[in-house]
Amino acid sequence: MRGSARIILVLLGPPGAGKGTQASRIAVHYDIPAISTGAMFREAVQRGTRLGRIVQKCRIDQGEYVPDEIVIDAVRERTSEPDCIPGFLLDGFPRTIPQADSLNAMLEQQGQALNGVLDIEAPINEIIGRFSGRRVCPVDGSTYHLVTQPPQQPGICDICHSKLIMRPDDNSDVVRRRLEVYEQKTAPLRDYYRNLGQLREIDATGDPETVFGQVVSVIEALKAQTTPVL
Numbered sequence: 001m002r003g004s005a006r007i008i009l010v011l012l013g014p015p016g017a018g019k020g021t022q023a024s025r026i027a028v029h030y031d032i033p034a035i036s037t038g039a040m041f042r043e044a045v046q047r048g049t050r051l052g053r054i055v056q057k058c059r060i061d062q063g064e065y066v067p068d069e070i071v072i073d074a075v076r077e078r079t080s081e082p083d084c085i086p087g088f089l090l091d092g093f094p095r096t097i098p099q100a101d102s103l104n105a106m107l108e109q110q111g112q113a114l115n116g117v118l119d120i121e122a123p124i125n126e127i128i129g130r131f132s133g134r135r136v137c138p139v140d141g142s143t144y145h146l147v148t149q150p151p152q153q154p155g156i157c158d159i160c161h162s163k164l165i166m167r168p169d170d171n172s173d174v175v176r177r178r179l180e181v182y183e184q185k186t187a188p189l190r191d192y193y194r195n196l197g198q199l200r201e202i203d204a205t206g207d208p209e210t211v212f213g214q215v216v217s218v219i220e221a222l223k224a225q226t227t228p229v230l
């Protein structure tokens, strides 16, 4: 993109903290694709693609992670598509240290670097409330909340009018497992990125607009540190 630097961002944070909600707003505001590995995998399973068949065996509906090499290949392929030329936002990747190392290597090969990592954090009681009220559209993937982001018509998607559902991995046993796996495999990335000077903490306790205000200030500060590409 002439005259402006490419923006490359990562959203980190526990399941249910509000990463996807902020990712959609960032994508619109900065006109870059938001790439959610979780959404990519759910779509692949739904469409029955080769990736979907592999992912299905990994028990993601039980909160288990997809093996690193599969995730890394999927992200490498997706980020090489033309819509990623102006930059992109990764939501839910990297989730392990080997994934983070691969992302650094991938970007280095292209002479690029991450602008920053936004760590979306909310207290556990808030996260549990966000899970229990979340409803999603099985057709277009849009996300609602019974209390904080209700659809215009109860139980119906505003965009495609399909019936909203609870995500299968939002039941309380799977949520417990997802939070456990997050603490074990993904939380160490906070120190990884803090040590690289790339971590920016976002307090996601407020409503989505208030949180987005903080997100934009942080991204603007990160962009100001980046030299424009002519």
Ligand code: AP5
Pocket (backbone or CB within 6 Å): 013, 014, 015, 016, 017, 018, 019, 020, 021, 022, 036, 037, 038, 039, 041, 059, 060, 061, 063, 064, 065, 066, 067, 071, 091, 092, 093, 094, 095, 099, 130, 131, 133, 134, 135, 143, 144, 145, 146, 148, 149, 178, 204, 205, 206, 207, 208, 209, 211
């Ligand atoms: P993924 O889909 O990425 O799930 P997740 O990280 O667990 O995150 P969620 O989508 O559950 O939550 P979110 O933080 O996006 O919250 P949201 O904005 O929806 O991954 C699913 C699975 O795929 C993983 O468990 C794993 O198995 C696999 N996978 C994916 N990536 C992988 C990788 N890199 N490596 C290996 N495996 C991988 O918000 C939640 C609710 O709260 C919504 O209802 C929303 O409306 C509401 N809400 C949001 N913000 C606010 C707010 N500020 N105030 C009030 N309500 C709010």
